[in-house]
Amino acid sequence: MSESIEAGPAQHRLFFALWPDDALRQQIERNTCQAIKEAGGRRIPAGNFHVTLVFIGEVPEQQVAGVIAAACEVRAQPFALTLDMLESWTGADVLVYSGEQAPPALGALVDRLRISLLRHQFKLQRQTFKPHITLVRRLPRRLPKRPLAALQWPVSDFALVESRGGPDGSIYTVIGRWPLA
C-alpha cells in the first residue's frame, strides 16, 4: 500500500467563530482573571478566546473550498454581544463567560451559517447555541453561576477557524473573515 493511501486525505478541523481583536482579548482577560485563578483547571490562553458559532468538524482538504463558499453566501447584520455571566458546565467540565441575552441577529447568523453549510452538503451535529467563551477546561469542581463584569462586543464580522492539536492545547488559525453588513 502506498504512503498516501495509508495516511488518507488531509483533514481540517474547522469551525465558525466570533474572533475578538487584541483590545477585546485584554478586556476579557481583565474581566475574568480573578475567577479563572479561583477555578483551577486548565486555562485557555487569551490568544485562543473565541465564541464558537458552528462547529463543523473534520473536513477533507478538497471540501474546504465548499465551506468557504458557504460562508461567502451568508448575509447577516452587525450586532452588539454582551457577555456578563460566569458559569460552569458539567459534562464538558468547562468554565465559561456567557451571555444571558443572545441578540436576535446573532441567532440569525448562526442559523444562516448552518443552512448554508447544509446546502453545501455538510452534515452538522445538532447543537443548542448559547454564546460563550470557554475560559477553563478540566474544571476540578463546579462553581455557582454568578454575574461578571460585562463585556460589550460590537460584532462586525465572523471567522472560519482551523483547530490543530499542539503540545500545550489547541492551536487555532483564522482561515478567513467575512464582514457583517
Ligand code: 2AM
Ligand atoms: P467550546 O469552546 O464551547 O468548548 C473548537 O474546537 C471549538 O469548537 C471550541 O470552541 C469548542 O467549543 C467547539 N467544539 C469542539 N469540539 C466540538 C464538538 N465535538 N461539538 C461541538 N463543538 C465543539
